[in-house]
Amino acid sequence: MDQITQIIAVLGVFLYWLILGGVATRIVIKRRSVGVSFSWLLIIYFLPFVGVIAYLLFGELHLGKARSSRSKAMYKPYADWFSALYQHNAHQPERQSDYASSISKLCDVQLNIPSLTANELVLQQTPEQILNSIISDINHAETLIDMEFYIWHPGGLADEVAIALINASNRGVSVKLLLDAAGSRLFFKSSWPSKMRNAGINVVAALKVSPLRMFFRRMDLRLHRKIVVIDNTVGYTGSMNLVDPKCFKQSDGVGEWIDIMVRITGPVVPVMNTVSAWDWEVETNERILPDMPPEAHCTDTSSLVQAIPSGPGMPEEVIHQVLLQSLYQAEHKIIITTPYFVPSEQLLDALVTASLRGVDVNIIIPRKNDSTMVKWASSSFFTELLAAGVTIHQFNGGLLHTKSVLIDEEHCLIGTVNMDMRSLWLNFELTLAVDDVKFAARLGQLVQAYMDDSDILTDEEWQQRPMYKRFIEQVFYLFSPLL
Known part of the structure; x- marks a missing residue:
């Protein structure tokens, strides 16, 4: 025996x-x-x-057999839709700056999505402004409303958005709502889904989480995009989930979440709607490709915009590549805002190199973070950044959730992407590369206000931290590529 x-x-x-x-x-x-x-x-x-x-x-990017099969079948019709934009009068590559030109060429090869001009952008920066604007546009909707969010959290003005959607559906507007199952779990436990469905709204939970599904699909794959499209003419995207910060995570001790959204009209809105249609079809197997944008007309306030989606089924690391290209091109100043700063080796090297060659590199992060692991992992990069002359601003006004990159006060990236490997490699995300000095100036005023409400972390202060913190940082540094 x-x-x-x-x-x-x-x-x-x-x-x-x-x-x-x-x-x-x-x-x-x-x-x-x-x-x-x-x-x-x-x-x-x-x-x-x-x-x-x-x-x-x-450990690997498993979308699941059904979704993977759908994605492969979707490539050609969606590629044909995007390819047609190259013949649209809003595709005017001669208007691109040097910053936009290199990014556009990268996206041409990787995504086959062109940059488009004749877009009107409004930067919105308070929850009241953002949510009331969305409610107003919903109230004026005539044919369709497509929305997708990582988090919908009931309470406050978020409930007013829900009521506006129900009213829109009752007057005959087609309403589709796609929400990440994990991020919006409290929403799906509330009474709102049944109320919406009773009103005719098509509410779908994306990437459902269950013990059985873990054997067929990676469980931490998340729909992290934030997109609102109304009548295929008005769009929103940015960092804000469908939440009222006054009613969201009040017990976390990090303060209210600080976000931005961009309200957009113009030819890039149908592009955003097609990205949303891709997500809808991957989840439901229902194809609803939007109409092509109508002929565009530029004005003195028009912006040239490159839409950059990423995620499973799309070219790997495309937003990572765009971000690196932006940092490499910077000549004078870089300002990055991100709640979760756990950069890849390449991003860290790009930031350090930019600072060493004389670029004024600024990183704005929240002083208090809702993720302990990210907090320690983020800290593990500070020594190298500070030694290279990078300025680290610790924001005091709440959990700074804005995700933006401003290059030389002329070109910017703005959207849903955190500067961590989860956003850059794993999640469904969306970034807009905006080639417009006027819009960049408005973003510059906002991030300057963030810096004014921040404390600068000095190298002397950092070197005085106790040994136990250094040890914890090194432990989390080893696993930072997976956070």
């Missing part, structure tokens, strides 16, 4: 090391960044069994 037990134990150990070796080999041959591969190798070797299971569940 003892001999049989020993044989079983030896076979078990051999089988485990065989599985471990197989997973380790797969991690290496995937040819991701060294940091990501190293972090996973640490996990699978230092957390027996648990590490292997974690990698199988979260």
